[in-house]
Structures are given as C-alpha cells and as structure tokens.
Amino acid sequence: MTSPVINSDNSVTFRIEAPKAGEVQVKGDWEANKGEGRLTKDKNGVWSYTTPVLPSEMYTYRFIIDGVAGIDPTNPFTCRDVGSIFSLFYINNGCADYYQVHEVPHGTVTTTWYHSNLLDLNRRLTVYTPPYYEKSNRSYPVFYLLHGSGGDETAWLELGRVVRILDNLIAEGKAEPMIVVMPNGNCSKEAAPGETSENLNFRPVMTNAIPGSYKNGKYEKSFPEIVNFIDSRYKTISEKNSRALAGLSMGGMHTLIISANYPDIFGYVGLFSAGVNFSQVNMQIPEYADLDAKLAAFSKTGYKLYWISVGNEDPLYPNNKELMARMDKVGLKYIFRESTRGHLWVNWREYMLQFVPMLFK
C-alpha cells in the first residue's frame, strides 16, 4: 500500500491499514479544509481520505489515530519542525518545483564549527557553496540566513529547502552564484538538538525562547564573529554590498538588530515575518536601544535592498506595519511585499524565491 498518492488532478489520497482503530484523521498544512480530513474505513480495515485539489507546494502532515499523532507509516520521507516529526510530500508544477532536486549542477553543503569568544562556545553552522565553487578562482558574495524560534542550523535545509532553491535558481540564471551561511541563532546552544554535548537531554519545544538565549542581545552582538569566520574560511567578497542578511520570525528580529548595530556589514537585508513585537523585549539592552537612530544611520550607508514581507493573517502583521511606520519617519527606504497566509514555512520558502533573485545584481 502506498500513501500518500498524488492524483492526476493534484488532489492527494492518504491510506493507512488500521483495522482496530476507531477514528483516523489527517492534519496537514494545506489551506483547503484547514488541512484536516477524516479517513473512512473499508471492509479490509484500510482507511482513506482524498483532499481537494492542492496548489503546488511542499506539504507536511501527520495522522491522528484515536487521538495519537504520528507519521504516515508507509511514507519514508519526514522532516522535524521544532520537536515534532512530520511526513511530507510535494505537489508539482509551481513553486514546489524549486524545492525538489533536478538534473542541474549541485552545490556542496558543509556542516562545520566556529568558535565564539563572546558566547564562549564552539558552535555549529551550515554552509552552502554553489556549483563549481571548489574549482573556481573567483570569490563569491555571501547570504547569511537565520532561522526562527524553535529552529536551528538545520531548519532552512530541512524545512526551507534552501539547497534545492539555490541550485535551481542558479541553474535557471535567476540567482547569482552565492555562498549561503545558516548559523544557529540560539546563543546558549552549540548546535541543533541532539548535536550538542547535551545530546538527547535537551528536547526542542515551541516555547518561543530557549532559556537565557533569546532577546538578550548577545547573539546579535556576536554576529561579526561568524562573518569573520566565513571570510577566513571561504572565498568571499568581503564587502557590504556583497553580503546579505535575512531571517524568519526570531531570525527577522535578529536581522533587524544585527544590521542596525553593524550598518557597514550588510548591503542587503530581508525581514521574513519578523518577530518585531518590541513589547516582549527589554529595549534598554544596548543592542536594542536607540533603534530609530540606528535605522536612520543605516539609511545613509548606501545599502542595496531592505526587503520586508509578512502574511496578512500573521499575528505579527501589525508589528511589522508599526516597524515600517518607524522606518518611514527616519527615512529608511524598504520594499514591502505583503503576502497571504500566516506565520508559515510555505510563506518563508516563497519569500526566498522572491528575495534571492534580487541579491548581488
């Protein structure tokens, strides 16, 4: 038995053999029917459900059998989002074509460690180098890409499909060849859950903060250590307008603060559904203080792009509108792309498809 099956009309049929179950539901992240469906049982004890026609996307889902959530047992393809494992599938002929592997030249993905003096930790990060990087004599621009709360240095790989997006956009000539650096934004942690010396004793949960880690300004302050490490290790173009910084949610807040505090490092800035609810932050911390003055100073640095996007159903939508009003007051020019939907990876992947082609042109 195969599950899920992508039907020719782009509806999707789920199946599970569970003769003793009393109730089986599917819960996914598609918009139709709010991603919910009730499976029905046939005489052989096989439950099934077919979704409405779905637009192209990477989708994740779980089955809920008599109240217990789990992956689809016949689908070997999964991803972890914070502390939960989801099954996944793609609907083709649209944005999800960029999230899959094609017969194009492939970049290299490296997982390596840098030392942070400020954080007093060896810390892991992920680096994408574009096709032909190893053999080339040229230097490359660098895009620093930050994850959200609950995420880590693997999130943009697994859920963001960054490697495929870059390989495919570069192959189509829509993006410049670039290095992409994905650090870990939880500044009290060495690496992703299970990859630190805490091993399995730290379990990720969506609490919106790793204790002692977030909103204390330390990660933002330490960020030049990462830039210096990358400039020393890789063939980079070490100048403001050959560096981009973007992040989603917590990483959007990090991006705002890092770029404002270090106005000469990044020439391209992207806020993806940025977590800019300043009422939750101690704005007296030096890195957060005097934000308007810092944004005013940034506006005079000859930057190339300040890009903001947020979904119109995102709880952070009003916070982003307030931030843009402050930017308007101090004369910081930005591009705003309002999207549909909420605080979701479907949006962040699509923002990448819009943002990456604008870099380093």
Next chain:
Amino acid sequence: MTSPVINSDNSVTFRIEAPKAGEVQVKGDWEANKGEGRLTKDKNGVWSYTTPVLPSEMYTYRFIIDGVAGIDPTNPFTCRDVGSIFSLFYINNGCADYYQVHEVPHGTVTTTWYHSNLLDLNRRLTVYTPPYYEKSNRSYPVFYLLHGSGGDETAWLELGRVVRILDNLIAEGKAEPMIVVMPNGNCSKEAAPGETSENLNFRPVMTNAIPGSYKNGKYEKSFPEIVNFIDSRYKTISEKNSRALAGLSMGGMHTLIISANYPDIFGYVGLFSAGVNFSQVNMQIPEYADLDAKLAAFSKTGYKLYWISVGNEDPLYPNNKELMARMDKVGLKYIFRESTRGHLWVNWREYMLQFVPMLFK
C-alpha cells in the same frame, strides 16, 4: 510527559498517552526480551513499560498501537533505516559514549557531488574531515566506508554515528586524524532516497537489491573515480598504505571485490558482516571472476591489514567462514574477530571502534 526515561539502573521506561488504544507494544533492537515489551495502561490512559537493565548502546525502537507501528510521539530524535523511521535513545557508560557528542574538537561534514563517467551520473557522497583540517598544511590518510543494501551515503552518519566516533577517538588519541569518505553504493542512483531527481518517487525498501544496481560489478569497477575525485578535492596522502576501505554487508562484498580488482589502491581492508554469499552472484562478471587468483595477488602487495568480523548469529557467518577458507588456501593473511549477535548496526558501530584505531599507524 517524557518518553523514554533512562532510569538510574539503565533500565528504560517508555510512556504514551493513548486512552482509546486496546494494545500498545514497544519493539526495539535491544537483546533483552528480544527488544519486545507490552505496555500497560493506568487509569489516566497512559501506557508504560520498563525494560530490563540495558548495556551501553544506541538503541532504536517503535511503538505498535493496535497493530500500527510508529515513532514515540514525545521523542523528537529519530533516524531512518531503509524505509522506516525509528525513535532512538542512548545508554551511557560504554560504547555509546563514542556515539554521542562531547566537548572535543569537531570535524567537518560535507555533502558534495562527483561525476561518474562509467555510471554516467552525478552522484552524491559524504566526507568527514578531521578537526583542524581546514587550517592545517599537512595531508591526511583516507578511509572509504561503504554502506549495506537498503542504505545510502547517509547511513554511516545516521545509523553508524561515524562523525562522533571519529571526533571522540581522535580526541582520545586512539585514532589518527583521517578523512572518511562515504559514497553511495547503489550504482543506478544519484543519491539517497528523496535527494535524487526522482525525488519522492523512489521509496527505499529492504529488497536486498535496487534493480539494475547491485551485483553487476559496475560500482566496483567505477570506484577509482571516487578515489581520484577525493585525491583532487582534498589534502590526501595518495598512496596505498594511507588508504583504507571497509564496508558492511553489501558494502563488505563491494570492499572484497574493489580491493581484489584494484590491489594497489588500498592498504587497509575491512569486511563487516560482509555479504559474501557467492551463490547469489554471477561470478562470470569480470569484476567477480578469478577471485582466488586476485586474492593471491593481493596477498603479495604489502598491505597493512585485512580485517574480517561477523556475528555468530549472522546468517552470513558460514559464508564468511567459507571466504576465509579460500583466503587460507591462497595465503591471504587476515585478522578475524568473531563477534556475538547478528546482522545489526550495534555490531557495525562496535567494529568501527575496533577497526579505526588500527588504521594508519
């Protein structure tokens, strides 16, 4: 609710909230009670079971709820073995200490692509470089490490815990700093399931053969392309006695055939529960033909180590004994380490702890 809980006596307690379930079992890969346990339900609908005391190891398990197998919903740590996802935990104070992350210098892990002219494919492989590799001016020996049937270039990372084993052995001074190369042994495939241009259309199953891929001699014939790629990309010591080749199961058969056909490439050879059931192979294929003569020739090449291990409960035990009888006849000297247990990752990780310290001394 947390599950599993490692108790102070190294028994393990599993828990799951499933008030509507009629039967909950756990099935894992520990030896006590054959890895099986029946959970019992308390008045709140929480099922639990405590194992006997377990020896140090990395263990994988699934829950079976009313006949449906799935991961532990409260445990975020999983690994894929062929087409199934398992939850995992460690028992400390023994071999599993080597399978976890400690505060030692960490190597770098790279996922990159080489082109095979013989196989006419771009193919993915995984490379471990030891701590300080990037900054050093020296060259390093290289260990080529092959997976089994159903596996791919991620298997030794995920299930074999190679990165932690190497980091920890090197930190203790028990292993030489070395490069470890983990290619994909399914010669009709570009990469692991989900990472090829077939994307999710190819699903791994334990059929003991990817069609058109295994036992045709092509992968073995093409292997020098991988060695040449690594020698051109990395700082290697490019000589026989600075190269090792080992593999498990199908990869053990690959190791036997590659080293026999290219006797001047590898000075260290390791067969881990090797899949040397020659009755399943067309021994007329040039790479497999004349094996005794090739082994006799290998015995005269000045190699450093030929190491064989297999568990005394492994169905391949008699085949490995037969192979060693052939080696005895032609005068090929080897070290045989008979282990307990069967055709299992617990053995292959332990073989690594024995084999790696013998390399490049």
